Amino acid sequence: MxxxxxxxxxxxxxxxxxxxxxxxxxxxxxxxxxxxxxxxxxxxxxxxxxxxxxxxxxxxxxxxxxxxxxxxWTHLRLGTGEVRKLVEVIKRNNSRHFCSMCMGIGLSVMWATTWDVDRARGTxxxxxxxxxxxxxxxxxxxxxxxxxxxxxxxxxxxxxxxxxxxxxxxxxxxxxxxxxxxxxxxxxxxxxxxxxxxxxxxxxxxxxxxxxxxxxxxxxxxxxxxxxxxxxxxxxxxxxxxxxxxxxxxxxxxxxxxxxxxxxxxxxxxxEWEFTENFIGYFSPYVRIAKGACTSARIDILAGAAALAARMNGTERAGHIRNKITDMMIASEIGWGCVLGSLAKATEHPSGIPVPDTGISNAGLYHTRLKFIEFLGTLQEIAGGIVTTMPVEADYRNEVTRPWIDKYLRGSAKFSTEDRMKLLYFIQDLTASRFSGYLMASAICAGGTPETNRVEVQRSYDLPEKMENVRAFCGLGFPG
Incomplete structure (x- = not known):
């Protein structure tokens, strides 16, 4: 079928x-x-x-x-081009639908792990x-x-x-x-x-x-x-x-x-306990690039919502508002750039699975996930405190109370109160609801915590080489 x-x-x-x-x-x-x-x-x-x-x-x-x-969701992605398509789909789809489920990652890295075990143990x-x-x-x-x-x-x-x-x-x-x-x-x-x-x-x-x-x-x-x-x-x-x-x-x-x-x-x-390290080593960068693409896309959503809120509030030309939205753009681009950079430096496993660069993938996700949490607050700031104090939908639908809501919760005269309410409810769902708490926990914990990212960068970064470069440049007398 x-x-x-x-x-x-x-x-x-x-x-x-x-x-x-x-x-x-x-x-x-x-x-x-x-x-x-x-x-x-x-x-x-x-x-x-x-x-x-x-x-x-x-x-x-x-x-x-x-x-x-x-x-x-059932496709095995062999080769860097296939994995790049995976993250591109995650990025593109999540910018519109929030999540496309990055299935395939676990089985893909197990594809490489079982290849290793079979050749070493005859399994x-x-x-x-x-x-x-x-x-x-x-x-x-x-x-x-x-x-x-x-x-x-x-x-x-x-x-x-x-x-x-x-x-x-x-x-x-x-x-x-x-x-x-x-x-x-x-x-x-x-x-x-x-x-x-x-x-x-x-x-x-x-x-x-x-x-x-x-x-x-x-x-x-x-x-x-x-x-x-x-x-x-x-x-x-x-x-x-x-x-x-x-x-x-x-x-x-x-x-x-x-x-x-x-x-x-x-x-x-x-x-075969020795090969659990192989699995985790392959799994880590795969999860990081998938989560990096996902988080970059979610920041894109926050940027779009912030820009619309500023326009409806009549504050889109304020310098500090534009700067905050630009910060969102920068964080999204850094996160996405690290996803692509990690794939550009991927090594190919003999089984056909590309293994993305560990340092770049972890550095990108570390930065982007913390920025996402920060930007939830930024979006509330740009939209205004009304996000958490506005009337509920049932009162907006009530024929007695709706005229007052239409009158007093309108923003720029260019937009209807109903459209502004829809956007504010959208922002409320993202930043001040049970769902927003789930988004925050997902950003921090899913795909490994920020501390996990930090440890992976420390392990993969060649700090002794950088120290030796500086020692040699300065002509320091002690050996590297």
Whole structure:
């Protein structure tokens, strides 16, 4: 089949029977549950894009595996050109839709990792992964990523935790497969997918070999439970007052593995602890460029909203306003430039996967994500305090109160009060809502924290070379 429609996608969800809890209740059918309506709206749109001539160029690709057209989300990107297209699509689409889900990253870097393990150990992991790629491409199935473990005491490695299940681990092996126990956190939109891809979240030592495991499993596997946090938007659509969070939002899960069986053909790593460092090394720059493109695009949205707010307020010519918006432009360009620069300096892994430059990708994301947080406040400043004190949509729709709102909340006479209200609600949703808190946490924590970026830059930057250059230039008498 290669590509499903949104209707076929919803039918595929109805055919599954995962164990899902949300809002204190168990949900048997996510496709028809109001708890998932916001997230499903976005995902259904993404399923229709590859078959739409207006979006096909970005969201469909030719697969050399199955020799068919496949969707953007199941495509394996071999070569720098393919990965550049990925980040360009993320940047372009996120400038309009906030998020396009950077699926493919986890499996792409596991493609390189399994190649390494097979050649060193004679395993069959790479063939397992290829078979899985072919399956999801033929069926157009989505997968979620289970990377982060609960971790417990961060100062201790997995095997020294008071509870050994605080990192997901293998508890038994037999001829048919393995049994795993533990949990994964931050599994975005897991109930709306078909498979879960699991990997380690850190490099591991020999004592932690049972935690060196990677695999895929159907989301309705026996023993797998999703404790789900609703999307940070209204359950009932409010198109004017919550224009972003009514349309866009992920559900997030604590995914619990209570002795889940994984057949060997679904396993990509099991006990080869030395190669967890490889996986993290490949994974890090991939996540950084995807998140860098995403964050740059979100700053573009803030810049556009700030410019419109200034125009509607009649302040677009004020020097300090123009400078603040220009600062947004600069930060976006720096972030995007680092994404492209990291790819320009990428090295190609023998498996065909390009590995972006670690230092540039981390430096760019470090700068851009902190600027995004700053600019949320800047946008509020430019739009004005009315963003957090304005009447709610219901009062604007009320025939008694609307005339007063139209009279007193109008800005420049060039624009209607209704248009100004729509923009202010948009800014409120971005900067002063539950959804804005989610955006802030995503900017800071998703794809590694700023401190993680700092550490990666410190590791990759050749400071001794710079010290030697200065020592030689100054003719200093001590050796470098």
């Amino acid at each position: 290669g590509i499903m429609t949104s209707r076929q996608y919803l039918d595929s969800l109805r055919a599954q029977h995962p164990c899902i809890y949300i809002g204190g209740e168990r949900v048997e059918n996510v496709a028809d549950s109001p708890w998932f309506s916001i997230s499903l709206r976005e995902t259904c749109t993404q399923y229709d894009w590859p078959g739409d001539p207006a979006f096909e160029k970005d969201f469909a690709a030719w697969s050399p595996f199955i020799e068919e057209k496949v969707s953007f 069959n992991y790479h063939a397992n992964l290829r078979a899985f790629f072919e399956e999801i491409q033929r069926k157009d199935f989505r997968y979620c990523m289970g990377v982060m473990d609960p971790k417990g005491d961060r100062s201790l490695p997995p095997s020294r935790q008071a509870d050994p299940d605080l990192h997901l681990r293998v508890v038994s092996r037999n001829r048919e497969g393995i049994v795993v126990r533990g949990a994964k956190t931050h599994t975005s939109n897991a109930p709306l997918t078909h498979f879960m891809f699991v990997s380690p979240c850190r490099a591991l030592g020999e004592e932690d070999r049972d935690y060196a495991v990677s695999f895929v499993t159907p989301i309705d596997a026996k023993g797998l439970t999703f404790i789900t946090r609703p999307a940070p938007g209204p359950r009932e659509p409010r198109e004017m007052e919550s224009p972003v969070s009514t349309r866009i939002g992920f559900v997030e899960c604590l995914s619990v593995f209570d002795d889940v069986f994984i057949p060997w053909e679904r396993v990509f790593l099991c006990g």
